Amino acid sequence: MSSISETRKQQILDAAADFFLKSGFHKATMADICSSAKMSPGSVYRYFKSKEEIIEALYIQKWETSRSDLKFFLKKMESSVIFADDLVKNLLMGLSMKKPFDPLFMEMRTETLHNPRFGDIERNGFLALESELAQAFSKAQQRGNLSLSVEPEKSAKFFITLLQGLVMNLSLFPEMDVMAYSPLFHKILE
Amino acid sequence: MSSISETRKQQILDAAADFFLKSGFHKATMADICSSAKMSPGSVYRYFKSKEEIIEALYIQKWETSRSDLKFFLKKMESSVIFADDLVKNLLMGLSMKKPFDPLFMEMRTETLHNPRFGDIERNGFLALESELAQAFSKAQQRGNLSLSVEPEKSAKFFITLLQGLVMNLSLFPEMDVMAYSPLFHKILE
């Protein structure tokens, strides 16, 4: 019962993500979203009170996905003995292959400038990623797979910042050599 | 004649920058811009064919300013003997005073996703900054003020990427400790 409702909501969010991606939050119209979701406006508004609520829901969902993706990735890294090496290598390979850059994050970040609610979501999302990463660093140290001179929280922050810059570069130059950045990431983990 | 026209254009661009900053490209209306520029819509449309053309002109101008700011900054650095130290210190101090970067760049980057013309401007802008920086690194090496192990172009790219990530972080967490990042920048210049 709730599941049907959830399905519908997801249907709308997917359609919205599609169009937001193509045209941006502002140029994408509710009519676009409705027709892409194959629903009438009236139906869409049964599930979301406004266009902004759709954007916000998408926003939150994007961050949740990002976080769980990172968690999953870090879980896999736990079995690695040469933690730093594998982490950087796999991360950058993932970046260069799966094109994980999601333009919606940029769209969202821009909204953040004008909508304080979005700012909070964004900040929480970021801090959560940092925290996941810092924990992974700690654990790796405990396992003896990461240099004890690394300060987990600080390094996590650096890591995320650099990653963010890299991802933005990637959005502009999709053919760039991502792997070239591995020495820099490594320096963070020394 | 052209000079008066240029003045008018600049008047419009300044007003537009003001409002775009406050409300974003999409929420800022032409009426806002007109009244802020103290011109009538008819006049504004004499100087720019469309709202988009204003955005584009502003876009280009922003990059030009950034580039010449960077040039000026790097010129000053030429007299520095401890080049890397001074460069990083002054750059981060500048950042923490939030002078050289502004939210419009994020707004613009987002537009890039939906308007290919903007993508070109953005890419050119980036490459120009990288090039300026790479040249500065080369010169510093020639003067003996920078380690010869630094590869100018690669390091410039790293530098810009990291800077970009940092700026984005800063937009979310204005109170963050920018200076903490100086070791990381230094590593790029070692």
Next chain:
Amino acid sequence: MSSISETRKQQILDAAADFFLKSGFHKATMADICSSAKMSPGSVYRYFKSKEEIIEALYIQKWETSRSDLKFFLKKMESSVIFADDLVKNLLMGLSMKKPFDPLFMEMRTETLHNPRFGDIERNGFLALESELAQAFSKAQQRGNLSLSVEPEKSAKFFITLLQGLVMNLSLFPEMDVMAYSPLFHKILE
């Protein structure tokens, strides 16, 4: 069977009356009415073909109630020896306690302007009240409790007209002194 159906209908009419009172015919939505009646839209539409039909049914019912209230009131007056005095006194006291009239009548009267069917209901309702009143006057005269110089029908018409004006005044100035009007009503019955 019919009785259950009648109960359902009444449930809807009561809920509708509630919301029409609060928000007016046009601002009250079917959703409001449905949820207030604790029925689904589908059910409500089983009993009434349209929102307008609900309004009309309510309209008719309001007039029926008014008429039977008046009848009941006049019945009680039959035992009065000083008919005119008691009639006016009790009527105005009733008015000042705001029982027998409600704002829905105004709402309804306005609908009259745009829906001829409503005009008929309204006219019939009015004439019925007048007729009740005229009969009561006649009977009172027969009992010797009302001056024979009173022309029942004409006076009834005057009575209703004045009452109508008074009620409208009351809707605007709820604190007005209703009793002050009793001399005027008395003049009609002299």
Next chain:
Amino acid sequence: MSSISETRKQQILDAAADFFLKSGFHKATMADICSSAKMSPGSVYRYFKSKEEIIEALYIQKWETSRSDLKFFLKKMESSVIFADDLVKNLLMGLSMKKPFDPLFMEMRTETLHNPRFGDIERNGFLALESELAQAFSKAQQRGNLSLSVEPEKSAKFFITLLQGLVMNLSLFPEMDVMAYSPLFHKILE
């Protein structure tokens, strides 16, 4: 300059009055009003911020007209020696001939039930009419043309109330015998 703007506003108000009359405030659409005023929506919204603002402006204007009409009428009555007779006679003749009943007043009164701003306008309008009438009564007494036993304010109130009831009756029964009410009005002025 302001005059052109005033003309446009009036054009809109006239068109709105037309459609409000035909269909009521709620059923009349902005598109109706625009096309009737031969203006585009954008233009109409240059002069009025919202549909509600149009209604309110119309409301105020209606009351102003009513008041000045009454003033003009009472001015003419000042030359009358048999004040009460002439007042009632002319008033009722006016009522029966000029069909001065304006359905918009009913529409407005209904809105009053749901919009406090309108309530204030309505109350002020009413009190102004009463006050005009009371003054006229006083003056007539001073001229010796009206019985001194009349209490101007109270009688004005009665007068307006009765008139209101009469006008409402008239709206329902346009063919009714208005003149039949003159004795009742006379009683108020005795």
Next chain:
DNA sequence: TATGAATGAGAGTTCATTCAT
């Protein structure tokens, strides 16, 4: 019969742009 999700025409309003003056 009852439900409540789905519909979709149409509401009020906005705003980039045009053009008569």
Next chain:
DNA sequence: CATGAATGAACTCTCATTCAT
């Protein structure tokens, strides 16, 4: 050249009504 009134397509959102279950 400048003005600002005028435009009208397009926007977000609503709600009376329908219909599959």
